[in-house]
Amino acid sequence: EVQLVESGGGLVQPGGSLRLSCAASGFTFNNYWMSWVRQAPGQGPEWVANIKQDGSEKYSVDSVKGRFTISRDNAKKSLYLQMNSLRAEDTAIYYCARGRNMEVWGQGTTVTVSS
């Protein structure tokens, strides 16, 4: 069974940092692009970043450029999102998703940025 399990969310003060992880199982992880997508309370999904199979290409939405870094460890079948300089508007559920067109999603991890 294909599974994506996110972790690492929590409550953080503005300006703080968090590192999200996504553990993949049930498929050949290094065959797929992987994405992070977030959903603020009561809002629709927003694509955040994605990364190519070998990590050689990375893309992100303008609002997180210079603050968030996507990475992966194919040996550990894991995807990461390092989030620095967090702002209140980064508060959301963060999902990892498989593929360039997000065919499978995890259950999400909640990030709350508040003082």
Next chain:
Amino acid sequence: DVVMTQSPLSLPVTLGQPASISCRSSQSLVYSDGNTYLNWFQQRPGQSPRRLVNKVSNRDSGVPDKFSGSGSGTDFTLKISRVEAEDVGVYYCMQGTHWPPYTFGQGTKLEIK
């Protein structure tokens, strides 16, 4: 960025009746490889989004055939042939042609009348 516009935003439907959701993009979604990367997602209350349809009309594995996608260029439609209680939720279209960034529609909330 490509803007995706859905209508209606709220869709009350009687059980057993059909439903239709429209999605329009601000520019053509035909990619240079000839494919059109228009996807539809369902998000049931309290759950993660689930992809239903990819490349306009291809149902994902396990998706019932009551769901069908159609369209071309900038105009797309998701149809549900007979609405059941389990179909309640929010439906999003998303384009994967002109990225980054990928962009989603505002969502259509389907409820039972």
